[in-house]
Amino acid sequence: MVHGVTLLTREGCGSCVRVHDQLVPLCARAGARLEVTDVDRAADRELAIEYGDRLPVVLVDGAEHSCWEVDDAELVATLADTQPFAGWD
Template identity: 90%
Template sequence: MVHTVTLLTREGCGSCVRVHDQLVPLCADAGARLETTDVDRAADRELAIEFGDRLPVVLVDGAEHSVWEVDDDELVATLAEAEPFAGWD
């Protein structure tokens, strides 16, 4: 399965840039698709309402995986799973 990692960001967010740079090699190594969505420019205005005060947020397969910081080992393990990520229980 090819996982999709979506980084929710906003312009001027230094932490968002740092996490993006962290995600690029992790996603490449795992064969995952990396997308970036600026919550302030997204067609879905609900993204800014839901996530705007706690960026950066990492979604895997549409489910929230990480907020503010990314644990490399956790993300690598998630991307190694054959099933879509459904969020933390």
């Protein structure tokens, strides 16, 4: 399965840049698709309302995986799973 990873960001967010740089090689090694969405410029205005005060947020297969910090080992394990990520229980 090819997982989709979405990084929710905001212009001028230094943490967002740091997490993006962290995600690029992890997604490349896992063969995951990485997409970056600026919540302030997204077509879905609800993204800015829902996530705006706790960026960066990483979604995997549309479900929230992590916020502010990314644990490399945790993300690698998620991306190695053959099932879609449904979020943490």
